[in-house]
Amino acid sequence: MNKPELLVHFTDQDAARALRADARAGLTDTPKWLSPKWLYDAVGSELFERITALPEYYQTRAEQQILQQHALGIAELSDAGSLVELGSGSSEKTRLLLDALRKNETLRQFLPLDVSESALGAACEAIAVDYPELDVRGIVGDFTTGMTGVPAEHRRLVAFLGGTIGNLLPNERAEFLTSVRGALTTGECLLVGTDLVKSQDRLVRAYDDAAGVTAEFNRNVLAVLNRELDADFPVENFTHRAVWNAEQEWIEMRLRAEAAVSVRVRELGLTVEFAEGEELRTEVSAKFRRDRVRDELSVAGFELRRWWTDEAGEFALSLAQAR
Template identity: 65%
Template structure:
């Protein structure tokens, strides 16, 4: 087995600077927030893998159901030579696409992008073991910043799975989709995973499971801030809250102070005070409708080609093409 090629556009120093800047902005805002990207240290990544196996958390299973049913069709329609996966993580679901593209006879290269170099190298090596002869060209980067540096032979199929696009608010989604369209050649493809609007009770349970795994995952962001920014947040002072916002049609995850509490953030030289029941918003997870997804894709320069859901219509995969 040869080693994967790795392009590093996001170093640990870059990530540290980004965390400092975002933490300063979010922790000093009138309505405090942190970015969900900081959930995913080694502990957070393991916790999220645990979440995907919970009975309440349907998106992973629903998306996999669609991929199992439609990967051959996706390979036939796109004829992609390179599969690009944004936010690749462990790349498990992507194997369904790799298998289909290899069977179709067009696959030459896999390009996973992730912010974590260690996770990326592990995933890339695993793919190389399973797919002898496949070129694996990993990119350590942020999909909101480094799209213009993506390699890969045309035609490329870019997979953005897991409903991760829901973590972006509408302006951020528009910027992301437009930036992606700008780096794709006309006729190249985007496979997009979107969680769908449904019964709020089902949605809230998916983000507030009975075992408390999501609560632990949510509070982990404070452990990351404590470690990386020399802070002293008392994580036990915060309760996990998941709320459905019917106007924005998204789930909000928050950490709510159970009592007045203060944290010193040494790396930023600030003290952060929370009143009782004051929230720190840690994530939004937007839910979508077909017409809204089609509209956002069209505004960014994509043409919707196919739309598939799981058998319970909980989750959707859309295949769209960069418009000439």
Template identity: 60%
Template sequence: MSPYRMTRTLPEDATGAALRADVLDGLTRMPKALPPKWFYDARGSELFEEITRLPEYYPTRAEREILIGRAPEIAAATGARTLVELGSGSSEKTRHLLRELTGLHSYVPVDVSESALTGAAEALLEGHPSLHVHALIADFTRGLVLPETPGPRLVAFLGGTIGNLLPAERAEFLRSVRALLEPGDALLLGTDLVKDEAVLVRAYDDAAGVTAAFNKNVLNVLARELDADVDPDDFDHVALWDRDREWIEMRLRARTALSVKIPELDLLVPFEEGEELRTEVSAKFRQEGVRGELAAADMELARWWTDSAGRFALSLATAAG
């Protein structure tokens, strides 16, 4: 069995402290908002996996098509000996890259979930017994220090997850990624593309109601972790396309006037009838916009691939100059 290591850079209670801070900040501001990362407890992760199989939800299939078709080009262009995956989760998509990165020495999955990292590492090592895996329990949005591994390194941020960051957060994130890149390293970035509004809204408001359950699951997290007195049935799932910002917003809309008690924070949160809580932003991109955001972070767009329908893109970027 190849070497397997796990390093924790998050304190043991970091997740709980971050949840309390985000809820206190997000539910006392106007308009109310919570970060989408709080969807993903065990049940939320199950629901998202179900979403990825829905006919309306195209991003996962579109990105998989690119990875399968372009993995040889990605391998040839990067010659990567280390693959770093940010927000790796189950590392399902990574398998398409691993098959082609024949010179790969090390895989560094980065996630806040220890259980997800352990499960993914065990599965990967079965198929790639010579691979060195160094898992990091870390929040990649708060700065990251990578272990010593051989270069060149390919840093992968897939799934269109960068769209969940607001513009200022994206800029900060891309600068932090640039700081990780040494000469010869590259960033592989997945971005969902701007398209017909009806297609976008259906992807986030499916007929079976799975996305609605996923959205409302954040309320179950608050009830379990913070003893919040909240009933998901008191809220409706809402998905809207913001044409000016070119992003989808998911919201929870109060069906009636109500108050949510959160004893863990000594907080009472009033909602008026029809008041909305924003739970996710999912920005959609154009090639020129991606190029501009990379340039602002001192990176150059080197390659651009889309699926056959032009719905999703993978881009390869390198340090500028």
């Protein structure tokens, strides 16, 4: 077995600086907001894994169904020697792609990218054990900056799964897709998962489950600020809300202050005032239609080669090729 290697391009100090900058920008803006990336500390990541198994949360199951049916076709069309996964790679979905590329007899390398060095290290070790012939190199980095530092030794397939692209605002998506295209050579491929527009009721239930796991996940971001920035958010005094924005076609996760509160964020030297009922936006999750996906990929320099949906038509995988 080849011993997996970790390439560190994003340190704990980088993460701390980014959190301070994001928190200052969002908490002093009107209306207030936080970047969804800070939802995923160790506790948040564990809660999100629970969310993916909830009956209301269809996305993970739908995407996995598509991959079970089409992974080999993806492997044949991409003809990739390297699988680059933006987001830590030890899940069943990752393995479906690795197995298909191995069956296609092109697979040489697995390059997962994630901001968490500990999560990435564990993922790389697990993959290296089960795929001993692979060159496994984990890259500690922030996917929003594109693919800086990702090797180009073999033809690459970049996988960005789970609908995570919907967490980026339109201008952020455009910058991200353009940066990924800039890192690829003509003919290399991007596989991207997108949740699709559907009924408001179905969408809201997926982000406000009956068991309250998503509410706990959302409020945990305040615990992150309390711990990392020496803040004093009264976490339980904020209520989780999931709101469908029909004009933008996205879900917004928000935290509502149930009473007026003055929050000190000592690490930033900030005092943040919340009025009763004021809401803090913690995540946007855009939903897509095929034309929108095709057009955004095209503007960034990709051609949409294939579009697959699950049987219910709730989620899509798009295979795009760099022009």
